[in-house]
Amino acid sequence: MDLKIDSQTALVSGSTAGIGLEIARKLAEEGAHVILTGRDANKLDAAVADIAASGAQVEGVLADLTSAQGVAAVTAAHPDVDILVNNLGIYESKPFAEISDADWQLYFDVNVMSGVRLSRHYFPRMLDRNGGRVIFVSSETGIAVDPTMIHYAMTKTAQLSIARGMAGLTRGTGVTVNSVMPGPTRSEGIVDFLKSVASDPSVSAEQAEAEFFAGARSASLLQRMIEPEEIASLVAYLASPLSAATNGAAIRVEGGLINAIA
Template identity: 45%
Template structure:
């Protein structure tokens, strides 16, 4: 299978590190023009240097959890062929200690960023008869964590929007799907596990594997996924070859979610 994005312009929100950055690498390697995004100019500039794709990589610094920065993005980049709604925040917090402000912050960043961006770019895709919109959700959308209910809620919301928008765009040539990573060895997870690495002297991979066995015992692969493994699914579902898949929730969770569907 030869996946080729030559001539396609791609937006990946929240892409200065982790899954978003790995997806940017994949899209660039397959010939796309890519806009990466982060909140700070320094992070965006550093990511662009690391990508090193010359005239085919662009940066947009802004918080897409705000309407103002979404509007600024749309002004600077009026059209995309592919939109990857990857930006997201997470954090442990007990339900009874989570104030309204945190629920709203998570909702604006994880959900409304994708709503605003998709609402802006989907009509142009439909007019051109081709487009791809991908929401990077999580296995937590189905397997709601008791210690991050506010996070799980936002990830379930993404599945609803993705499915509904796919139906709204029926017959246009624009597909809308969700990708559901499981535990993934991103920079954020690596930082979370670093204290245990220092305490035990074990490798990051070994500590992550122990974490999976303790906290995600239903995992079939019994390890954390790599960011590249998740990015591979994002690239496939964005390709011409995936034209018959839309309205789907595609798991890259290592089998964590206990379902045969």
């Protein structure tokens, strides 16, 4: 399918690994000029080289998007984009009573404010041009709050609210704002996370994954980790002109974890 984005520029935050990298790769495969962001120069260079090897149009901007200064560096380098994917995020499992003030602030700065600041710059310009796509990579945890990840879930719920509120400002325009809600996805660091919540941290990666789905995510219909490419395909569709009638939506790609119709 031709997604008709071959003349567009896309910025993907947190795009040196995992879901972000695969979103960037998919958009590049569809012909978009893709801008990667990251704060580790070696990882950023490797990600750019990886995607560029296919002949795609890709470049990187070294910046820490958890700060206003980092976002300013990105927007100065690329004042306008057609597609903004707010993917940057961190996660962990931690008992509620042990989540410090610093933890709450860190999660809010990384997962929420990075996307707010980027959107605050690019979104008005999209409205002025009467075209553009903003996509927030949230999580099923934003609705089905995991009591072992409350600070993370808070940020994912916030993203859903921000995206829906922004969508309300697009009435009658060619701009859309949507969220996607991935479930547990195979990405960098997932093995360490699975072992951190396993009954025995020394088990194999396969055993840790099996225990996770048998216990913490037993409601999953998929009963396996979602592959980053599966998330990327949905995001690429939402980034395209073909998705023009989808606006203000929070779209699930969580393997059937949420047992509700609405």
